[in-house]
């Protein structure tokens with residue numbers, strides 16, 4: 070589904086209701102870090118000295134819509150299916166996992182992304198805690214946690230960037246990542262699985278970043 074389109078999200082929920090009648094795990098993963106409209110955004114960012122260039126209001130609106138606003142309304146739309154998922158197991162809970170980013174913790178910026186990126190992810194972490202508190206406080210068995218990945222292979226980063234982590238400081242970094250490598254699919258998978266199955270883990274915001282944020286403010 071297109072997570073920024075309410076009708077598409079409703080159709081997605083209807084589809085899941087039709088095939089399974091419940092939902093156990095909801096992962097809010099769709100997101101982006103640069104610009105949807107300007108293919109030269111990153112090149113311009115590298116060339117700019119000024120943190121305000123080439124930022125546009127439209128780009129901030131686009132990225133907030135996808136990275137922060139969509140997860141809130143998706144959780145709303147899937148809430149009743151998540152409840153049915155929780156109630157399908159004795160003492161069970163269902164699990165929402167918001168894929169945040171280690172950028173949410175860091176105060177440095179990178180020319181590879183818009184300044185808005187870390188701001189949307191910090192807001193997503195807050196949303197995670199606000200929803201976890203609200204559900205928890207009302208006895209609703211839906212847990213909400215956030216996972217903050219550091220560098221992992223994805224469409225957001227190039228293979229050269231991932232390879233360079235071992236030996237080269239990326240723009241904006243002050244120290245090499247302690248792990249000297251990017252994370253693996255298995256490391257991402259086991260973390261997501263942990264958040265999904267641990268009925269006792271709620272409101273956690275978990276960094277899996279090879280120590281990147283320990284040495285880069």
Ligand SMILES: *[C@@H]1O[C@H](CO)[C@@H](O)[C@H](O)[C@H]1NC(C)=O
Pocket residue numbers: 174175176282283285286
């Ligand atoms: C960013 O700044 C805040 C406030 O000083 C600090 O608590 C936080 O640790 C900083 N982030 C990192 C990754 O050092």
Ligand SMILES: CC(=O)N[C@H]1CO[C@H](CO)[C@@H](O)[C@@H]1O
Pocket residue numbers: 098099100101102136168169170221222223224225
């Ligand atoms: C590997 C992975 O899950 N990457 C996703 C991380 O989150 C961003 C949005 O912040 C997505 O664009 C990536 O696909």
